[in-house]
Amino acid sequence: MQKKQANSDKTSVQRIAALVSTLNRYRHEYYNLAKPSVPDAVYDRLFDELAALEQQTGFILSDSPTQSVGYAPVSALRKVKHAIPLLSMDKTKQVDELISMIAVAPALLMLKLDGLTVKLCYENGSLVEASTRGDGEVGEDISHNIPAFRNVPLKIPHKGRLVITGEGLIHTDDFERMKDSGSGEIKNARNLAAGSIRLLDPAVCKDRCIYFYAFNVLEGMDALGGNADSRGWILEDLEPLGFEICPFVRMAKGTSQEEVENKIQHLKTVANIEKLSIDGIVLRYDSISFSKTLGRTGHHYKDGIAFKFEDNMLETVFRSIQWAPGRSGEIAPVALFDPVEIDGCTVSKASLHNLSFIQNLELHPGCRILVSKRNMIIPHIEENLDRGRYTPSLVPKRCPCCGKSTRIYARSGGKDGQVATLHCDNPDCGNQMLRKFVHFVGKKAMDISGISEAILAKFISNGFLSTYQDLYHLDRYRNQIVRMEGFGIKSYEKLQKSINASRKTTFTRYLVSMDIPMIGRTASRALDHYFGGSLDEFEKAATNGFDFTVLSDFGATLSGNIHDWFQAPENLQLWRTLQGEFEFENRKDIVMMESKQNPFNGCTIVATGKLEHFTRDGINNKIASLGATAGSSVTRKTSYLICGEKPGSKLAKARELGIPVLTEQEFLSMISA
Numbered sequence: 001m002q003k004k005q006a007n008s009d010k011t012s013v014q015r016i017a018a019l020v021s022t023l024n025r026y027r028h029e030y031y032n033l034a035k036p037s038v039p040d041a042v043y044d045r046l047f048d049e050l051a052a053l054e055q056q057t058g059f060i061l062s063d064s065p066t067q068s069v070g071y072a073p074v075s076a077l078r079k080v081k082h083a084i085p086l087l088s089m090d091k092t093k094q095v096d097e098l099i100s101m102i103a104v105a106p107a108l109l110m111l112k113l114d115g116l117t118v119k120l121c122y123e124n125g126s127l128v129e130a131s132t133r134g135d136g137e138v139g140e141d142i143s144h145n146i147p148a149f150r151n152v153p154l155k156i157p158h159k160g161r162l163v164i165t166g167e168g169l170i171h172t173d174d175f176e177r178m179k180d181s182g183s184g185e186i187k188n189a190r191n192l193a194a195g196s197i198r199l200l201d202p203a204v205c206k207d208r209c210i211y212f213y214a215f216n217v218l219e220g221m222d223a224l225g226g227n228a229d230s231r232g233w234i235l236e237d238l239e240p241l242g243f244e245i246c247p248f249v250r251m252a253k254g255t256s257q258e259e260v261e262n263k264i265q266h267l268k269t270v271a272n273i274e275k276l277s278i279d280g281i282v283l284r285y286d287s288i289s290f291s292k293t294l295g296r297t298g299h300h301y302k303d304g305i306a307f308k309f310e311d312n313m314l315e316t317v318f319r320s321i322q323w324a325p326g327r328s329g330e331i332a333p334v335a336l337f338d339p340v341e342i343d344g345c346t347v348s349k350a351s352l353h354n355l356s357f358i359q360n361l362e363l364h365p366g367c368r369i370l371v372s373k374r375n376m377i378i379p380h381i382e383e384n385l386d387r388g389r390y391t392p393s394l395v396p397k398r399c400p401c402c403g404k405s406t407r408i409y410a411r412s413g414g415k416d417g418q419v420a421t422l423h424c425d426n427p428d429c430g431n432q433m434l435r436k437f438v439h440f441v442g443k444k445a446m447d448i449s450g451i452s453e454a455i456l457a458k459f460i461s462n463g464f465l466s467t468y469q470d471l472y473h474l475d476r477y478r479n480q481i482v483r484m485e486g487f488g489i490k491s492y493e494k495l496q497k498s499i500n501a502s503r504k505t506t507f508t509r510y511l512v513s514m515d516i517p518m519i520g521r522t523a524s525r526a527l528d529h530y531f532g533g534s535l536d537e538f539e540k541a542a543t544n545g546f547d548f549t550v551l552s553d554f555g556a557t558l559s560g561n562i563h564d565w566f567q568a569p570e571n572l573q574l575w576r577t578l579q580g581e582f583e584f585e586n587r588k589d590i591v592m593m594e595s596k597q598n599p600f601n602g603c604t605i606v607a608t609g610k611l612e613h614f615t616r617d618g619i620n621n622k623i624a625s626l627g628a629t630a631g632s633s634v635t636r637k638t639s640y641l642i643c644g645e646k647p648g649s650k651l652a653k654a655r656e657l658g659i660p661v662l663t664e665q666e667f668l669s670m671i672s673a
Contacts, residue, residue, distance in 0.1 A: 012057045013242045019050040023065045058157040059242045062149045077140035080131040084218050087136050089306040098283050102255050110248035112280035115169030116194040122162040148206035153242040162220035166213050168197045171275040174209040189277040215246040231286050281307040313370040316340040323400045327435030331422045342373045350379035355420035362390040399424035401431040445513035446502045472581045504583050507533045517561040526629050542566040552604040552637040601627040609644030611664050642667045
């Protein structure tokens with residue numbers, strides 16, 4: 001009986017939607033085109049039928065002609081705090097990850113619609129609030145724009161509270177029509193939809209053809225009448241209430257890869273037929289109770305994953321290479337090409353990595369290239385469509401910064417065993433000097449805030465800076481600095497305060513600031529631990545042929561880099577004299593407990609995957625505080641592997657070597673026991 005009633009309600013809702021669409025078309029013909037296609041009597045009869053059905057069902061669409069809803073603009077978008085966080089989805093491009101999840105429990109495969117996430121709140125059948133997802137915790141109130149949507153129910157035949165989320169989007173055919181007839185500022189359907197939904201004036205939003213597709217119920221699911229533990233049943237229960245739902249298919253536990261791939265193709269076909277803009281597929285477990293047992297991170301719930309399609313490749317024309325010297329002397333090549341639109345952004349340049357990459361692509365000015373944005377972020381040249389005419393003259397014989405001769409170096413790696421890179425060997429090259437200072441004042445090194453790259457460039461060009469020590473004696477140029485554009489006494493004093501604060505530092509920061517090749521924060525921490533925080537002991541080891549490969553994760557190349565750096569007289573002088581500017585913190589043996597109570601003292605611990613309670617630096621700091629060494633790769637010297645989400649190859653390597661694997665919670669339990 002209940003199912004029969006639901007079918008009846010659904011039929012009435014479908015009839016209402018059809019009448020609204022037909023009557024709005026007739027209104028457009030009459031008022032805007034002055035070419036009515038039906039007599040007034042026909043319009044009036046259909047209007048009366050619509051009004052009666054709305055009265056009977058309690059269902060009213062946002063653009064129903066029976067509603068004289070005004071389009072009142074607002075002056076600003078009010079902030080809305082989400083009681084239930086609207087978290088993002090973890091992402092993958094591997095079908096294997098979908099298979100692994102489906103092997104655990106039944107799931108839904110759903111289109112990943114490409115628009116803006118919207119939350120709708122209903123109380124006793126009336127829409128009371130609509131908001132955007134925002135950052136997941138706080139969104140923006142867009143209730144004023146809902147009457148401008150094409151298919152959002154303003155009233156529904158439902159008592160109590162109902163909160164649903166879905167996607168606000170523009171159909172692909174509507175977007176193409178608007179793009180052909182409109183502004184060159186329109187980049188893609190997603191950006192246009194997101195911008196339109198957040199407009200202050202709903203009269204403008206009304207012309208953007210925004211539709212809403214529900215994909216989740218946050219509150220009120222128990223009152224919908226179906227299986228309250230099935231995400232799929234709950235979504236289908238929204239249809240009799242007048243909502244359009246995001247297309248999905250059910251996947252049984254253990255579904256084969258072939259079947260999953262077939263269903264993905266089926267959903268793509270549905271999206272194409274229904275003119276839905278998509279950028280992937282979402283997998284989510286069907287059982288809500290099971291989903292809750294999986295928990296969440298600060299970024300996403302763990303009961304689902306977004307399967308992203310491969311990066312789009314677009315054709316454009318390569319023009320030239322821009323060369324920029326870095327702090328190590330390597331001159332980085334950047335490709336310049338005709339601007340192309342990718343994922344709503346104009347892209348006209350991409351890194352070319354090294355000379356070997358350029359030669360393998362056989363680039364020459366005017367050739368056609370394929371460009372993508374890998375992981376929808378990093379521009380990349382994928383292919384040269386006009387191979388066979390590589391132009392060696394693209395590689396400059398002189399540094400574009402200082403004019404000195406360039407040199408080609410070769411190092412191991414790449415398909416042919418070597419990778420060629422271009423270098424400027426002039427230590428006084430202006431760009432090299434600037435990049436070195438940028439590194440020195442950076443957060444991982446001396447952490448001098450308030451001194452930007454632009455300020456450093458001005459100080460260098462004015463002769464204020466030639467060595468790192470000069471930073472700590474800028475008071476000699478106080479009068480000139482306070483008269484510089486953008487500076488004043490307050491700015492100068494603030495900068496001096498930041499510089500003086502950096503005088504209190506640590507072994508790790510000092511070593512990072514030296515910029516020895518391959519010696520970053522992880523390696524510096526390991527050396528700090530091994531040499532007890534003594535710069536003198538480390539210097540003795542570096543200048544007397546100490547074999548640094550005895551440290552976990554220190555290979556022959558890294559060990560050689562330390563020796564080579566300290567063999568240069570100018571580097572050794574810098575290392576010794578600069579120390580006089582600093583007060584070094586005494587290295588506390590920050591072992592939390594005695595060895596019996598702290599099982600990690602003296603161990604080498606590697607962390608992998610996404611952790612819920614730590615950033616990458618955070619977990620390494622915690623490991624160091626336990627008197628352990630934070631490793632970067634799994635070797636036979638590794639004592640433990642802390643494993644988060646999506647651990648990758650390190651987990652397989654640990655299992656192969658028989659290294660104990662800890663979950664994040666097990667690690668936390670062991671240090672708090």
